[in-house]
Amino acid sequence: MKKLNEEAVIQALSRVIEPDLKKDLITLKMVRDVKITSATGVYFEICLTTPACPLKEEMKASCEKELLTDFPELTNIDIHFSAEVITRKSDPLIPGVRNIIAVSSGKGGVGKSTVAANLALALASKGAKTGLLDADIYGPSVPILMGVQGQKPEMVDIEGKNKILPLQKYGLSIMSIGLLIDERQAIVWRGPMVSSALRQFFSDVNWGELDYLVVDLPPGTGDIHLTFAQLVPIAATIVVTTPQKVATADARKGAAMFQIPQINVPLTGVVENMAWFTPKEHPDEKYFLFGQGGGADLAKQLNIDLLSQIPLDQSFSEGGASGLVVIDHPESNTAMAFQDLAAEIARRLAVQSHLTQR
Ligand SMILES: Nc1ncnc2c1ncn2[C@@H]1O[C@H](COP(=O)(O)OP(=O)(O)OP(=O)(O)O)[C@@H](O)[C@H]1O
Ligand SMILES: [Mg+2]
Structure with missing residues (x-):
C-alpha cells in the first residue's frame, strides 16, 4: 500500500486527464493546495479554465477513482473547484x-x-x-x-x-x-x-x-x-x-x-x-x-x-x-x-x- 502524502496524491492525480485539453491535471497546473487532512482524508483545489466548465463532475469522479486506486483507505476526498479564465490575447484598449x-x-x-x-x-x-x-x-x-x-x-x-x-x-x-x-x-x-x-x-x-x-x-x-x-x-x-x-x-x-x-x-x-x-x-x-x-x-x-x-x-x-x-x-x-x-x-x-x- 502506498503511503498517503502530498507528493503521492499529486502522483495519483497526474493520471487524471482533462477531457478537452487532453493533458493531465498536474501538467496543466490545475491542481493546487493539496493537503492531507487526516489519516484517511485529503483536500485539494482544481482550478478550471472556466467556471462554466461542463466537465466538473467527470473530473471529480476521475480524481476520486485514481486516488482510491492508490489509497483505498481514503474516506474523505474534499475537492474544491475554482476557475481562472484565460485569455487568448489581451488588448490594451480593454485590458481586463x-x-x-x-x-x-x-x-x-x-x-x-x-x-x-x-x-x-x-x-x-x-x-x-x-x-x-x-x-x-x-x-x-x-x-x-x-x-x-x-x-x-x-x-x-x-x-x-x-x-x-x-x-x-x-x-x-x-x-x-x-x-x-x-x-x-x-x-x-x-x-x-x-x-x-x-x-x-x-x-x-x-x-x-x-x-x-x-x-x-x-x-x-x-x-x-x-x-x-x-x-x-x-x-x-x-x-x-x-x-x-x-x-x-x-x-x-x-x-x-x-x-x-x-x-x-x-x-x-x-x-x-x-x-x-x-x-x-x-x-x-x-x-x-x-x-x-x-x-x-x-x-x-x-x-x-x-x-x-x-x-x-x-x-x-x-x-x-x-x-x-x-x-x-x-x-x-x-x-x-x-x-x-x-x-x-x-x-x-x-x-x-x-x-x-x-
Ligand atoms: N426562443 C424564443 N422563443 C420565443 N420568442 C423569441 C425567442 N427568441 C426571440 N424571440 C422573440 O422574437 C422577437 C425578436 O427577438 P430579438 O429582438 O432578440 O431579435 P433580434 O435578432 O435581436 O432583432 P433585431 O434585428 O431587431 O435586433 C422578440 O419579440 C423576442 O422576444
Ligand atoms: Mg436586436
Whole structure:
C-alpha cells in the first residue's frame, strides 16, 4: 500500500486527464493546495479554465477513482473547484476583458438580442464575470430587454480620466448606446460617428475585470461590424439564424464578412433559434413551426458546427414576460438550451486559449 502524502496524491492525480485539453491535471497546473487532512482524508483545489466548465463532475469522479486506486483507505476526498479564465490575447484598449463573444446574424428579428442577453445571463449564473454590450447602435434593444431604459450610467475618475461605469443588473455589467444618448440621435449618424461611438465603448467604459463580454451586433454587415472586428480581438462569433431555409442566404452573407482574411474573426458556430415549439402540456412533442434544417444547413455551408437549437418559449408571448428566460424560467427547455450553449462556448474558448498560449 502506498503511503498517503502530498507528493503521492499529486502522483495519483497526474493520471487524471482533462477531457478537452487532453493533458493531465498536474501538467496543466490545475491542481493546487493539496493537503492531507487526516489519516484517511485529503483536500485539494482544481482550478478550471472556466467556471462554466461542463466537465466538473467527470473530473471529480476521475480524481476520486485514481486516488482510491492508490489509497483505498481514503474516506474523505474534499475537492474544491475554482476557475481562472484565460485569455487568448489581451488588448490594451480593454485590458481586463478576457474573451469577447460576438453575436451576429444575417438578418434582423431572428433573436440575436435574446440570444446575447440569455447567453450572458447563463455565463454569469455559472459564476463567470460577464458583461453585455449592445453594439446595435441604430437599434439598441438591450436597455429594454434588461429593464434598464432611462437609467443613466455614472461617471468615475480613473487615473485622471473620466470613465463611464456600466450599469449592473442580474450580475451583468451592461452598456448600450441607448443608455448614453437619445436613441433618435444615433439614427442619423454616419460611418465615422458610429465608429467613434463604438471605440468609446471600449476606451471610455470602465469594464473592469470580465471573463466574458457578450456583444449584440446589429443584423447583417456594415461599418459597425468592420470597426468592431478591427478594434478589439474577438474570441468567438456565433451566428444566429431561424429554422427556415430561406434565412440561410442572408446569414451566410453576414458570416462571410468575418471570414475575410483581413478581418479574420473566429466563427465559432451557428445557433438555430426558435427551432421548435413544445407545449407545456405535451413536453414530449415538438412542433416545427418555422420549418426545419436551417441551422444545420447554414453550419454546413459555413463549415462550422451547429452549436445549439433553442426552442421557442411560450412565456415570451405571455403578457409581461421579459424574454430573459434564463432568470424568469430557469427550468424551461429554452433556459436549459441557453445554459448548454454557454457551457459549450466557454469550453471551446478554454481549449482555444490553451492551444494559442503554448
Ligand atoms: N426562443 C424564443 N422563443 C420565443 N420568442 C423569441 C425567442 N427568441 C426571440 N424571440 C422573440 O422574437 C422577437 C425578436 O427577438 P430579438 O429582438 O432578440 O431579435 P433580434 O435578432 O435581436 O432583432 P433585431 O434585428 O431587431 O435586433 C422578440 O419579440 C423576442 O422576444
Ligand atoms: Mg436586436
